[in-house]
Amino acid sequence: MSPRTSSIDRAAEVAAFFDGARLTLGRQLAGLRKSDLAALVDKSPTAVAAWESGAKRPTAATVAQLALSLSVDPGFFAVRPEDVAALSTAPHFRSLRSTSQLVRDQAYAYGKLAVDIATSLERQVEFPDSDVPSFPVHVDVRDGDGPERAAQLVRKEWGFDFGPAGHLVRLMENHGVLVVFSPSQTASVDAYSFSSRLRPVVVLNPIKRDYYRQRFDIAHELGHLVMHGDAEPGGRIVEDQAHRFAAEFLMPADQIRELIPATMGGNAWRTLARLKEQWGVSLQALLYRARWLGRLSNVSYRNAMSTISTRGWRRNEPGLINAIEQPSLLPRAVELLEQEGIDEAQLIEQCRVPPALFRTATGRTPDSELPATSSTDVLRPGGRLVSLLERRQKAMEKAADEV
Structure with a gap:
């Protein structure tokens, strides 16, 4: 049996158990509107809407066309448990x-x-x-x-x-x-x-x-x-x-609050780098958490984020x-x-x-x-x-x- 014959036979089988929700899923997977799909199968958008809602059922030939247009096997449209x-x-x-x-x-x-x-x-x-x-x-x-x-x-x-x-x-x-x-x-x-x-x-x-x-x-x-x-x-x-x-x-508050630096002087960045690896979070998340928990003032937070930007770490932080x-x-x-x-x-x-x-x-x-x-x-x-x-x-x- 040729692949084309096999596909047509399967389309005929599926037509009897066609599920409109599967057509909607297939259309959305392809990134198409109803009107887009209707144009591909030379039918009206109203027809596509009727198939998707279950108001009407497509013929076997149309099922084959829909499958070809959406790059799926006809069996994709069959009703599921x-x-x-x-x-x-x-x-x-x-x-x-x-x-x-x-x-x-x-x-x-x-x-x-x-x-x-x-x-x-x-x-x-x-x-x-x-x-x-x-x-x-x-x-x-x-x-x-x-x-x-x-x-x-x-x-x-x-x-x-x-x-x-x-x-x-x-x-x-x-x-x-x-x-x-x-x-x-x-x-x-x-x-x-x-x-x-x-x-x-x-x-x-x-x-x-x-x-x-x-x-x-x-x-x-x-x-x-x-x-x-x-x-x-x-x-x-x-x-x-x-x-x-x-x-x-x-970063549970009761576990990390006292670990986060209260100022950005001294070894603060080294401490943050260590916490980053230990807790698996970004430096920016740690800084935001420090401000949220009251460890860093708004001014200190803004200055730290400015440093993050200056060093090019907004999108590409260093990490192990x-x-x-x-x-x-x-x-x-x-x-x-x-x-x-x-x-x-x-x-x-x-x-x-x-x-x-x-x-x-x-x-x-x-x-x-x-x-x-x-x-x-x-x-x-x-x-x-x-x-x-x-x-x-x-x-x-x-x-x-x-x-």
Whole structure:
């Protein structure tokens, strides 16, 4: 059977189980408006809107055209066990004014696709359960210590009351958060996050290669997941609260206040450099924290930031660590399944997603500079990746022992 015949046959199969939400997802992934897609398939925008809403269903021939126009397999449009879009909250983007709605939709569509991939892989691999604490913080006031108490709660429940937070991406994955890098076409969007009843998600910017700033980004997005499940994204108060959460999460006031210099004379910069490496935060974050906690006066803070600018450190601070933190959950899942004879092509076929986006989400693109780590490094005891085949084998062994 030729590839063209195979595609047409699949389109005919999919037409009967066509899901309009999948068409919306595919269109947004491609960065297209309804009118753009309508022009590509020589139909009206009204027709595209009707297919997406479920009011009408496209013919098999049109499904094939849609798949070709969006560079997806026809099977992409088939109904799934779960509707990721319906189960997800609005994403928290840093600035709603710096990027267009079209670009934000494209970025959010990729995040939902990552959940789709993870859900598909979970049919054969057991991931850690999600246990992100919920601590809603009202966003109609600036006062109060809600963000700080939320950060303290997470540190306590996640078992590290004292000291610096370790590998943040690993920590998030250990607690069931899906962390992925966005594809290059959405690199203009900074890190963002959204909650899903399937799995909470944090999407990191692939261009930002600063270890220290990336960690603050991750903590900031964790703050949104913890505090802002029902909050309207993008507001100044919401973003300020996420920043305060991140600062307390990474630099707890009661632990770092007395360590930060009270003046910028003497060995202050050397002390800050040492704290930067110990706590995994930028010099600028430490200076801002020092002012927030009352250790530095406004004048001293402004003078220190002026020095930062003069030395060219606004965007390129000196630091010992060059490699950013890398996600491991999905890459390890793919690696584990390959060890059991299920190759990448089979997984892509199972997920029915564009191969390039599958490789980006699972960290198997050239952008992944670090080698894969072992499963014992990836997840904590009791939460490691376990294939369903391995689980079945252990169950059989246990049953045999009991006999």
